[in-house]
Amino acid sequence: MALPSWTDEKYGTMKRAALWLVTVIGEGNSFTKEDVKSAFPGISQADRRVRDLRDHGWQIDTQREDLTLGQHEQRFVKQGVPVWEPGKATKSGASVTHTQRREVLAKDGHLCRSCGIAPGETYAGSYESAQLDIARRTVKQPSGGEQVELVAECNRCRVGGRGQTVDLGTLLASVAGLGGLERKMLAGWVSEEKREFSTVERLWADYRALPAESRAKVREALSLPAV
Template structure:
């Protein structure tokens, strides 16, 4: 089925913006607010209508989700609901309030539930600092149904984990196969709600940040 024209002014701005992204920008490509203004001259809040598409499953990243992007760049990553079709796009997904967002962060201990990093900490082996946000995680339940739950996640894990589904039952089955010592170790981590990295892992992270000449010095010192 042929797509409607994004220049059709009879369509709402959000629908036109969605069609513009699909027809002109293309998935995987970048655009800026100036591009949006040029595409929709005289249309107020066109950039906001682009952002509204995220409520309908569209993935549009900024440098918050993708550090490779410039401050004014956005990337059209993936199309969501075809909002231009009849009956689509009229009821946006419910957004979290500031209070709900704070509650999720507090419940999750103010650290990423995927990698354990806290906001402002540097990722091991890099000089990049983490930022926390709320991700919507599909979780497969024991009865086979899927429920979307909110979870704290850092900017890097949000990018890498998009579209992934957690499976509670598979995890429980896997736990039953662990040896007693392994089960106790995991139980201790769960009770403490954290896993401490050993010194060797920390030294490895420090080593990876070094330039080539300095890495060679470390290799020689380790072999002596």
């Protein structure tokens, strides 16, 4: 089935922007705000309508998610819902407001809830500084249902640790500095190529990754005061 023309003004700007990305830019390619302005002259909110596509499952990366991009570049990574089709432009989730962003960052202690890094802190083995953003995380509830909650996450965790490296020399030096008990413990893990985590360690790892709302429920279960 042929796609509608992105120049057809009977479609709204967001739908036309989606069609422009698919037919002109193409998945995997980058574009700039100036490209958007040139494609949609006289439409002041065109760039915002492009961003709105993220609420419909479209992956459009900026420098925060893709470090190879320039400051003013974006990359059309993957098409989401075909919003130009009738009934498909229903918004699946509202954009995060500035107030919500501040509240989530405060509740999460201004730390990435996936790896624990703070904004501005340098990743180990690199000169790259962490930036925090707000992500949506699905949390399975005790009732069996699922709830989407907001959580702070760093730029590296959002893209799966792309470009992460380990300094083998530093690692070997650290191994050499281990005491007898720690060295024996590590040797066992390396020998088996796996580590068995205790129940408490697994629970801590799961707790650390939870958004603030769900962490509060765990604190309540442990009879701890709210923070």
